[in-house]
Amino acid sequence: xxxxxxxxxxxxxxxxxxxxxxxxxxxxxxxxxxxxxxxxxxxxxxxxxxxxxxxxxxxxxxxxxxxxxxxxxxxxxxxxxxxxxxxxxxxxxxxxxxxxxxxxxxxxxxxxxxxxxxxxxxxxxxxxxxxxxxxxxxxxxxxxxxxxxxxxxxxxxxxxxxxxxxxxxxxxxxxxxxxxxxxxxxxxxxxxxxxxxxxxxxxxxxxxxxxxxxxxxxxxxxxxxxxxxxxxxxxxxxxxxxxxxxxxxxxxxxxxxxxxxxxxxxxxxxxxxxxxxxxxxxxxxxxxxxxxxxxxxxxxxxxxxxxxxxxxxxxxxxxxxxxxxxxxxxxxxxxxxxxxxxxxxxxxxxxxxxxxxxxxxxxxxxxxxxxxxxxxxxxxxxxxxxxxxxxxxxxxxxxxxxxxxxxxxxxx
Amino acid sequence: xxxxxxxxxxxxxxxxxxxxxxxxxxxxxxxxxxxxxxxxxxxxxxxxxxxxxxxxxxxxxxxxxxxxxxxxxxxxxxxxxxxxxxxxxxxxxxxxxxxxxxxxxxxxxxxxxxxxxxxxxxxxxxxxxxxxxxxxxxxxxxxxxxxxxxxxxxxxxxxxxxxxxxxxxxxxxxxxxxxxxxxxxxxxxxxxxxxxxxxxxxxx
Numbered sequence: 245x246x247x248x249x250x251x252x253x254x255x256x257x258x259x260x261x262x263x264x265x266x267x268x269x270x271x272x273x274x275x276x277x278x279x280x281x282x283x284x285x286x287x288x289x290x291x292x293x294x295x296x297x298x299x300x301x302x303x304x305x306x307x308x309x310x311x312x313x314x315x316x317x318x319x320x321x322x323x324x325x326x327x328x329x330x331x332x333x334x335x336x337x338x339x340x341x342x343x344x345x346x347x348x349x350x351x352x353x354x355x356x357x358x359x360x361x362x363x364x365x366x367x368x369x370x371x372x373x374x375x376x377x378x379x380x381x382x383x384x385x386x387x388x389x390x391x392x393x394x395x396x397x398x399x400x401x402x403x404x405x406x407x408x409x410x411x412x413x414x415x416x417x418x419x420x421x422x423x424x425x426x427x428x429x430x431x432x433x434x435x436x437x438x439x440x441x442x443x444x445x446x447x448x449x450x451x452x453x454x455x456x457x458x459x460x461x462x463x464x465x466x467x468x469x470x471x472x473x474x475x476x477x478x479x480x481x482x483x484x485x486x487x488x489x490x491x492x493x494x495x496x497x498x499x500x501x502x503x504x505x506x507x508x509x510x511x512x513x514x515x516x517x518x519x520x521x522x523x524x525x526x527x528x529x530x531x532x533x534x535x536x537x538x539x540x541x542x543x544x545x546x547x548x549x550x551x552x553x554x555x556x557x558x559x560x561x562x563x564x565x566x567x568x569x570x571x572x573x574x575x576x577x578x579x580x581x582x583x584x585x586x587x588x589x590x591x592x593x594x595x596x597x598x599x600x601x602x603x604x605x606x607x608x609x610x611x612x613x614x615x616x617x618x619x620x621x622x623x624x625x626x627x628x629x630x631x632x633x634x635x636x637x638x639x640x641x642x643x644x645x646x647x648x649x650x651x652x653x654x655x656x
Numbered sequence: 657x658x659x660x661x662x663x664x665x666x667x668x669x670x671x672x673x674x675x676x677x678x679x680x681x682x683x684x685x686x687x688x689x690x691x692x693x694x695x696x697x698x699x700x701x702x703x704x705x706x707x708x709x710x711x712x713x714x715x716x717x718x719x720x721x722x723x724x725x726x727x728x729x730x731x732x733x734x735x736x737x738x739x740x741x742x743x744x745x746x747x748x749x750x751x752x753x754x755x756x757x758x759x760x761x762x763x764x765x766x767x768x769x770x771x772x773x774x775x776x777x778x779x780x781x782x783x784x785x786x787x788x789x790x791x792x793x794x795x796x797x798x799x800x801x802x803x804x805x806x807x808x809x810x811x812x813x814x815x816x817x818x819x820x821x822x823x824x825x826x827x828x829x830x831x832x833x834x835x836x837x838x839x840x841x842x843x844x845x846x847x848x849x850x851x852x853x854x855x856x857x858x859x860x
């Protein structure tokens with residue numbers, strides 16, 4: 245008799261389970277904005293015409309995120325606000341991984357070209373109380389815009405061990421980041437939820453849900469694509485396997501097609517280049533492709549797809565160290581990557597004096613321009629702004645220089 | 657909902673930790689502890705863990721920081737062990753948990769591109785497989801297994817814990833470790849008994 249009651253209860257559980265699966269949202273395509281083909285990009289400007297055009301093109305701006313008084317800062321990220329301003333997030337404390345590290349925020353006013361004073365978004369104690377568990381340290385804040393207009397901030401928390409013991413938590417804001425909700429924990433790993441981190445911008449699906457490029461770095465080092473609905477992971481897919489690729493950056497090509505560029509974490513004898521994965525079904529499955537032939541010294545890659553289809557990458561294009569940071573662009577036609585500007589370079593200095601320029605993060609406010617932030621020697625966060633006109637002009641200039649060089653080579 | 661979820665999770669883990677403490681006490685005691693004493697101890701230790709006694713956080717929050725939320729299966733197995741009429745967990749159940757864990761964790765932690773953990777978000781095939789295991793428990797006269805798996809499925813559908821993944825309601829690393837070591841211990845015990853009976857009945 246007791247067995248019959250137990251089996252009847254199991255039947256009830258089965259019905260509830262099937263109804264739950266049936267109520268789950270289906271996997272949606274990526275949200276894409278239509279590409280605007282840029283006439284100027286169709287034909288590279290000739291070397292002679294560069295001079296007159298240059299006058300009307302604003303030079304890139306550069307400034308610093310506000311000083312928090314903390315000696316160590318890292319992992320800055322950005323999001324465009326509804327009024328055209330830009331909000332930055334970063335973590336700062338006595339050192340990376342210290343208990344006094346907090347996540348800070350500041351707003352950039354594009355009219356005055358100034359950053360507001362830094363405010364604390366969350367510290368370790370409030371994270372502990374909100375998440376109802378011990379938290380040892382905080383890291384990597386990554387903001388996203390929800391379909392209902394709210395801001396969502398994903399960040400990393402560690403309860404035990406190093407960064408490999410991380411989990412992702414999240415906050416939401418109804419007022420563009422002035423105040424934040426209680427944190428919620430995302431569960432994304434079966435082993436005590438250990439070792440999932442976030443670094444790169446999220447992707448929006450057509451149904452308004454978010455796709456978070458995350459990664460593991462304990463036992464395996466691989467990328468994972470999390471499908472997130474409000475404060476919970478509702479699905480996830482593996483983007484790479486093994487121990488060689490973390491911090492995926494996803495650039496969406498169309499509603500189904502996207503490419504992911506990784507920070508390589510390979511052993512010494514393997515190529516120090518950017519690992520690549522690709523999806524053709526909106527992130528439901530990923531295939532590992534050939535590396536992108538750009539050097540990577542085990543450091544984060546930032547990227548952006550502009551409205552006109554041009555791609556931008558900011559990275560350390562060297563095989564060891566993080567003393568050089570370069571901006572590369574690739575136009576949609578050729579797909580060839582060209583170095584547009586070397587933003588920082590300490591190559592001329594002796595090893596001990598070289599600074600670290602790392603963890604770049606890129607966004608565009610209007611689809612043509614680019615805001616970049618990156619860690620400057622772990623002491624400051626540098627912000628650079630590149631107008632749409634400057635980016636277009638610089639790419640055309642680089643293309644024309646290359647055309648001229650190849651023509652000269654052909655004539656010789 | 658999140659606030660209640662956090663409180664419920666802390667209460668659940670406090671009770672579980674208290675039961676583990678009582679089990680440890682029982683191991684050091686020469687006599688079986690009476691049920692009423694066990695219940696009193698669970699209430700005392702559970703309260704001690706749950707309320708923040710002069711600390712920034714309750715003690716159980718420190719445990720939770722390390723363990724996360726335990727699976728419903730492990731939680732209910734531990735809770736039911738307090739009952740005096742509880743039969744030992746059948747060896748076939750331990751064997752199934754150990755084998756599933758051995759196959760599951762390497763893939764779920766990054767070995768290859770197949771991720772069985774992702775099935776837990778909404779795979780009908782996976783749910784059917786779990787129901788099949790529960791049915792096998794029923795056939796093997798392990799009604800406790802049927803109840804526990806059914807409750808785990810309902811807890812998952814009700815989003816009882818933070819996770820939306822069915823695996824997190826069914827399996828956790830502590831359950832896997834317990835099942836593996838327990839199975840290993842039972843095998844050793846059986847071998848010892850066999851050897852002993854071999855000596856007794858060895859022809860002279």
